[in-house]
Amino acid sequence: MRKSDAWRIILILSLCLISLYILYPTFKFYSMDIEERQALQADDPSSYIPLEKKALKLGLDLQGGMHIVLEVDKSNLTADEARDAPERALEIIRNRIDQWGVTEPLIQKQGEDRIVVELPGLEDPERARELIGSTALLEFRLLPDPEVTHRTVLVIDSVLAQIERGKGLKLTMEEEVAPSDTLIPAVKLFAEEDDLGFPLDEEETSRPFTMLLDPRQTSYAVLVEDVPLISRYLSLAEVKEIIPPGTEFTFSTRTYEIANRKFRDLFHIRKRTELSGKYLTDARPGFDQWQKPVVNFTLTKEGGRIFAALTGANIKKPLAIVLDSRVESAPTIQSKIRDRGQITMGGSATFDNARDLAVVLRAGALPAPVKVIQNSVVGATLGKDSINKGRTSVMVGALLVIFFMLIYYRLSGLVADLALFLNLFFLLASMAALNATLTMPGIAGIILIVGISVDANVLIFERIREELRTGKTVRASIEAGYKRALLTIVDSHVTIMITALFLFIFGTGPIKGFAVSLSLGTAISLFTAYVITKTIFDIRKGYKTLSI
Amino acid sequence: MLRIIGKTNIDFIGKRKVAFVFSGVLMVVGLFAFVLLLLGKGNLGIDFAGGVMVRGSFENPVSVSDLRGKISSGGFTDAYIIELKGSDAPPNSFLIRTKVQVAEGELLGDKLLSAMRVGLPDNEFTLDSIDDIGPAVGETLQKQARWAILLSLLGILIYIWIRFEFRFGVVATVATFHDVLTVLGIFLILNKEISLLVISALLTLAGYSLTDTVVLYDRIRENRKLFRKKGGDFASTINTSINDVLSRTLITSLTTLSVVMVLLILGGEVLHDFALALIMGVIIGTYSSVFVASPIIVEWERRSPKRLK
Numbered sequence: 001m002r003k004s005d006a007w008r009i010i011l012i013l014s015l016c017l018i019s020l021y022i023l024y025p026t027f028k029f030y031s032m033d034i035e036e037r038q039a040l041q042a043d044d045p046s047s048y049i050p051l052e053k054k055a056l057k058l059g060l061d062l063q064g065g066m067h068i069v070l071e072v073d074k075s076n077l078t079a080d081e082a083r084d085a086p087e088r089a090l091e092i093i094r095n096r097i098d099q100w101g102v103t104e105p106l107i108q109k110q111g112e113d114r115i116v117v118e119l120p121g122l123e124d125p126e127r128a129r130e131l132i133g134s135t136a137l138l139e140f141r142l143l144p145d146p147e148v149t150h151r152t153v154l155v156i157d158s159v160l161a162q163i164e165r166g167k168g169l170k171l172t173m174e175e176e177v178a179p180s181d182t183l184i185p186a187v188k189l190f191a192e193e194d195d196l197g198f199p200l201d202e203e204e205t206s207r208p209f210t211m212l213l214d215p216r217q218t219s220y221a222v223l224v225e226d227v228p229l230i231s232r233y234l235s236l237a238e239v240k241e242i243i244p245p246g247t248e249f250t251f252s253t254r255t256y257e258i259a260n261r262k263f264r265d266l267f268h269i270r271k272r273t274e275l276s277g278k279y280l281t282d283a284r285p286g287f288d289q290w291q292k293p294v295v296n297f298t299l300t301k302e303g304g305r306i307f308a309a310l311t312g313a314n315i316k317k318p319l320a321i322v323l324d325s326r327v328e329s330a331p332t333i334q335s336k337i338r339d340r341g342q343i344t345m346g347g348s349a350t351f352d353n354a355r356d357l358a359v360v361l362r363a364g365a366l367p368a369p370v371k372v373i374q375n376s377v378v379g380a381t382l383g384k385d386s387i388n389k390g391r392t393s394v395m396v397g398a399l400l401v402i403f404f405m406l407i408y409y410r411l412s413g414l415v416a417d418l419a420l421f422l423n424l425f426f427l428l429a430s431m432a433a434l435n436a437t438l439t440m441p442g443i444a445g446i447i448l449i450v451g452i453s454v455d456a457n458v459l460i461f462e463r464i465r466e467e468l469r470t471g472k473t474v475r476a477s478i479e480a481g482y483k484r485a486l487l488t489i490v491d492s493h494v495t496i497m498i499t500a501l502f503l504f505i506f507g508t509g510p511i512k513g514f515a516v517s518l519s520l521g522t523a524i525s526l527f528t529a530y531v532i533t534k535t536i537f538d539i540r541k542g543y544k545t546l547s548i
Numbered sequence: 549m550l551r552i553i554g555k556t557n558i559d560f561i562g563k564r565k566v567a568f569v570f571s572g573v574l575m576v577v578g579l580f581a582f583v584l585l586l587l588g589k590g591n592l593g594i595d596f597a598g599g600v601m602v603r604g605s606f607e608n609p610v611s612v613s614d615l616r617g618k619i620s621s622g623g624f625t626d627a628y629i630i631e632l633k634g635s636d637a638p639p640n641s642f643l644i645r646t647k648v649q650v651a652e653g654e655l656l657g658d659k660l661l662s663a664m665r666v667g668l669p670d671n672e673f674t675l676d677s678i679d680d681i682g683p684a685v686g687e688t689l690q691k692q693a694r695w696a697i698l699l700s701l702l703g704i705l706i707y708i709w710i711r712f713e714f715r716f717g718v719v720a721t722v723a724t725f726h727d728v729l730t731v732l733g734i735f736l737i738l739n740k741e742i743s744l745l746v747i748s749a750l751l752t753l754a755g756y757s758l759t760d761t762v763v764l765y766d767r768i769r770e771n772r773k774l775f776r777k778k779g780g781d782f783a784s785t786i787n788t789s790i791n792d793v794l795s796r797t798l799i800t801s802l803t804t805l806s807v808v809m810v811l812l813i814l815g816g817e818v819l820h821d822f823a824l825a826l827i828m829g830v831i832i833g834t835y836s837s838v839f840v841a842s843p844i845i846v847e848w849e850r851r852s853p854k855r856l857k
Contacts, residue, residue, distance in 0.1 A: 061818075069685055111688070373682035375655055382603065382676040385637075389816040396814060397807035404803060408550050441745060444819050447811050448752065448826070451804035458803070459763065462796040488766045491711060492759035498703040499755040503748055506696035508689070511748055518752065 008535045016422070019429035022054075026432055029055035056432040059439030061510055062387050064380035065120035066128055070370040072113040077368055085367045086113045093117065093132055095363035100131060100356075115370070125377040127356065135369045136360035138277030139322040140307075142270050142314060143218060143330060144247050149268040153220070155242050156233070157207040163238060164208065209233060218318040218330045219265040224255055227264055246271050253326040254347025265346070267327045269320045274310045279303025283361035285354035288342065293354035295343040295361065304339030312336040323357070324369075390443035397447050398424070401454055409461050411547030415536050416457035416529070423453045423528040427521045436520075439513030449521030452496065456529035460485045461548055474543035482534050489530060496522050553798065556791045561783050564843030571726060571840050578729025581736040588690050590736070592647075593743025596690050598683035599647035600656040603632070604675040606640040610668060615642065622663020624656075632817065641676075643817060648683050655680045693747050700751050701725075704758065712765060715848060720761050723841040727757040727833045731825055740821055749825035756804075757833025760797055761841045767793050768845075783846045790838055801834040 029051050032040070041048045060067050072089050074082040086109055093115060094107045106118040122128055143149070212230055213220035222230055233239060234249050243249065252265035282298040299307055311319070311333045320330040321343050329346035345354055402420065405413035427449065431438060464481030472480065500519035507515050584590035594601055612629050619627050624646045632641040646660065657680035664673055704724060709717040728750050735742060767789040775785040805827065812823035 069682075071684065372655060374685040375657060375680040376678065377675070378677040379675065386816060386818065389814055393811050393814040397810040400806045400810065401803050404806075408799070410550075440818055441748065441822070444811060444815065444822060447807050447815075448756075448804075451800075451807045452756075454803055455759065455800045458796055458799050462793075462799070466792070484770075488763050491762040491766075492756075494707060495704055495758045495762070496752065496755035498707060499700040499751040502696045502700040502703065503751060506692040506699075507744075507748070508692070511744055514745075514748055 005535065005538050008531070009539070012532055012535060015426065019426055022429040022433050023056075023425075025051050025054035026056045026428070054432070056428060057435065057437045058383075058387070059437045059442065059510060059513055060118060060120060060376070060383075061378050061440045062383045062390075062438065063120055064122070064378050064383035065118065066122045066125045067116070067118050067374070067376040067509065068129065068132065068372055069110065069374035070115045070117065070133060071373045072115065072366075073369045073371055074113060081367065086115065088367045089370060090115050092363050092366055096131055096359055099359045099363060100128075102128075114373070121380065122377070125375075127352070129372060129375065131356050131360065133370055133372050134360055135324045135366045136277070136363070137324055137365040138280070138361060139273040140275040140310070141273060141320045141322050142310075143318050143320055144244065144268060144270060146218075148244060148247075152242070152244060152247075152268065153210055153213065154207075156239055157209045159238050159242055160208045160233060160236075161206050163236075213266065216265065218332075219252070219267045219327075221258075221263045222251075222266050224262040224264055227251065230266065250322070250325060250327055252346050253323055253328050254345075254349055254353075256347040265327065267320060267330060269322065269327065269330075274319075275299075275303060275306050277361060277365055279306070280361055280364075283343075283358040285351060285358045286342075287351075288344065293345050293349055293351045295345070295354050295358045297341050297343060297361065299339040299341070301339070307341065308336055308338045328357075386440050390440060394424075394443060394447055394450070398450050401450055405454055405457070409457075409548050412461055412464075415533050416454055416461070418536070419457060419528040419533050420450065420453045422532060423449065423521065423524050426524045426528065427517065430520050430524065431516065434516075434520075436516045437513055438517070439510040441510045442513030442517040445514045445517035446521065448518060449525065452493075452522060453525040453529055455492070456485070456489045456525060457533060459489060460530075460533070464546070464548060468546070468548075474546045478537050478543070478546070482530070482537075486530070489526065493522050493526050551795065553795050556794055557787075558791060558794075559787060560790050560838050561787050561843055561846050563839065564846070567835075567839035567843065571730070571836070574730040574733050575726055576733075577736060578731070578733030581732040581742075582729055584736075585732070585742060586694060588687075591739055591741050592686075592690075593741040593746070594645060594647055594679065594681055594686075595744045596686050596693070596742070597647045598681050598686035599645065600660055600681070601643065601645040601677075601679040602657070602660060602675065603643050603677045604641070604673050605638040606642070606668070607672045607674075608670075609640050610671060612642075615644075615664075615668075618667025619644065619646075619660070619663055622659070622667060624660060624663060627660075638674075648686075655682055689744060693744060696751065697747065701754060704754055708758070711762075715845065716765050719841050719844045719848070720758060720765065722844060723761050723836045724754050724758050726836050726840055727829055728754050730832050730836075731828045734828055735825065740824070743821065745819070745822040746825050749822045749829070753826065753829035753833065757829060757836065760801070760833055760837035763793050763796065764789060764837050764842065768842075782849050786842050786846055790842055794838075797834055797837065801830055805830050 029037070037048070040051075070089075070093075072086045074085055077085055090107060090109055094105075097105045097107065097117070097119070102119045102122065104120055106116070108116050110116045117132055119128055209230075212222055212226045214222070231251075234243075247268060247270050249266060249268055252267065255262050255264045257263070279300045279302065280297050281300055281303075284296050286294050286296045288294045314333050315335060316332060318330045318332050321328045327346070329344040331344045343357070345357070398420065402417045405416045405420075407413070409416065424446065427446065430436075460481050463485045464477050467477035467480045468474070497519050500515045500522065504512060504515035504519060581590060585592075588596070612631055616627065616629055619629070627644055627646040629642060629644050632643055644660070646656065648656065657678050661673070661675070661678075701724075705717075705721055708720045708724075711717075712720060731750060731753065732742075735746065740746070768786055771785050771789045771792070772782075775788075808823050808826040808830065811819055812827060815823055
């Protein structure tokens with residue numbers, strides 16, 4: 001053994017040890033099942049957190065989770081506001097997610113006005129989308145006098161009836177959403193309770209609007225199926241004209257169920273904002289005296305002054321709590337309120353709803369509405385399924401290649417197999433060390449590496465065989481084989497790395513994972529398939545024969 | 549010593565006419581597909597075109613045609629629906645994919661799911677995964693893919709031109725384009741969707757298929773020196789070189805082919821087309837290094853000889 005050989009062996013062995021050290025947390029972490037992990041997380045977070053951090057990360061496609069892309073709608077902002085709107089929106093969204101408590105979320109800006117949010121291991125994507133995507137603009141608004149509202153809906157009736165008769169216009173949207181015969185019972189359901197009820201004996205055609213409405217204390221209950229039709233009626237130019245200026249009709253945030261039918265409330269509210277969420281200093285979920293979920297809020301000093309004036313002047317009148325242009329609820333003001341108030345949750349709200357509302361109110365409103373332009377969710381079971389498929393593919397592929405090399409090149413094949421194993425081992429270790437993420441395409445990259453890795457050895461071995469056939473000694477054949485194959489191997493590796501590089505630069509998510517495993521694996525293959533196998537051949541000095 | 553093939557002496561160059569016609573036709577189709585792709589047309593995957601892909605399982609059995617009917621009455625007339633069978637998938641699992649028909653800027657996922665709920669009210673659908681991509685995101689991905697394609701091809705070109713003399717460089721480039729375009733052409737003929745993953749496979753292919761050509765050229769360079777001393781002609785130099793590296797070419801193609809075959813069979817729906825592109829690419833790359841790259845060199849040399857050092 002020459003001195004340089006000794007150094008090479010030391011280098012290789014220490015690389016193995018380092019890799020083993022790097023991969024130990026990964027082995028440990030993934031050998032635990034989910035319950036064990038959760039138990040450790042709860043019992044001993046100080047040993048769990050570094051373990052999880054050091055373990056090779058799995059992409060959302062493998063561990064399950066949510067990836068959404070939001071676009072900040074800057075159309076209603078001034079140039080000045082638009083400049084930092086995406087950054088501010090990002091901060092607020094980060095704040096909301098932090099408060100919600102998702103582990104290891106990724107929130108980053110993409111391009112000019114997009115925000116990418118990745119939430120691994122999520123259980124309720126629907127709720128997350130709501131939490132992240134809502135503008136959370138809170139407003140307190142007053143309602144017009146009930147008489148005004150009552151008159152307005154009756155006038156809308158006559159306007160619609162007129163349009164229908166006069167122009168022969170078809171007002172219903174499509175056949176499917178046209179008011180069905182089920183409407184009458186729905187109206188009758190509440191008819192006796194109300195003092196503002198509509199006369200039922202009139203012919204239905206003369207009241208196309210109110211036949212859809214069921215008057216409640218401060219609103220009208222409408223069947224969820226009728227919401228599109230009502231919206232359409234309200235957006236007609238003729239109808240808009242007769243809605244009293246400074247007021248508007250708007251639906252409730254939530255729906256509720258009565259006798260197996262789903263309802264939404266239609267409110268007639270003023271457009272003027274009396275107080276907005278920007279005066280809020282805190283918001284916490286809680287329950288009111290009837291054990292219904294509420295959000296308790298605290299206002300700033302100035303907000304408290306405004307609120308006190310507002311509530312003091314409007315006792316026994318309803319106050320609409322408007323969230324993102326929809327009415328959360330419209331409770332009646334019982335007494336003068338200063339800086340501490342309570343938001344009654346509308347519809348069939350749960351405590352989770354109250355908690356989410358408190359989160360978004362605390363984090364503040366987004367500077368502009370955001371639109372979800374991509375929504376990808378992978379369930380944990382599917383992710384696990386993908387991991388299994390990937391693992392099986394890598395193992396079967398590697399075994400095929402390993403057996404082939406062993407049979408075809410015998411002991412030399414075994415050397416190549418060792419190189420292949422070390423390649424995969426170093427690849428995983430370097431991915432863990434670089435904090436890279438393993439994705440399903442990344443696993444595909446690893447499978448390709450199995451092929452690419454032995455490619456170099458096949459090239460060398462075929463060359464050595466040729467040299468042996470020309471009658472050279474074993475030693476000389478090995479030297480010549482390695483020397484002649486070197487340039488070709490470098491060439492083939494570099495071209496693959498070039499494409500992998502650009503895939504890494506331009507690729508996103510899973511594709512990036514593919515580029516990472518492919519480029520790292522190719523680079524490592526240059527070392528394992530060339531340097532390591534050569535070192536093994538060099539350890540033995542006096543070859544008489546070569547098993548190849 | 550176990551050998552797949554012994555010493556061969558096949559006249560590959562003599563079969564070049566057939567190969568040129570075969571490759572020519574495939575390349576024209578591929579070029580057409582490539583232009584379509586760069587223009588953002590053709591059969592693009594939902595990641596490029598915008599659209600939604602849903603995976604999940606129904607509580608009770610439902611046939612594909614029944615499901616298609618329900619979904620299309622919800623407004624999705626050209627949905628791609630397959631039932632996922634296999635040990636891993638729960639019973640009644642389906643994969644449903646539909647592209648954006650009009651760029652309305654809205655996500656389709658909720659609409660598709662509610663169409664399924666309305667159509668099959670008593671058959672609950674459990675969602676495994678959803679990939680809902682708006683047209684705006686698709687456009688961004690298209691732009692990124694275009695850059696990745698152009699720059700990696702350019703990068704490979706520059707590398708080839710640094711490493712090889714002019715003629716070999718040009719031909720290696722042609723061979724690389726040939727492989728990528730041919731697979732793209734076959735995808736067009738098979739009406740397979742071009743997704744981000746397929747593009748990644750094609751680019752990997754560009755790098756990989758070059759290997760065979762590089763191995764061959766290195767051997768040609770080497771043999772040329774020997775042959776010049778012996779006074780052999782150029783075509784037979786190349787033929788000998790192909791025969792010299794044939795066993796290596798076949799073995800590495802077979803090992804790579806076997807791993808991507810495994811990927812195709814065991815890798816699941818996500819990687820199916822990716823693996824398919826690689827399988828075709830490995831086969832075509834092997835073919836092209838022998839039947840396309842080398843004969844072009846021979847033809848070129850015959851028409852304007854003596855440029856080679």
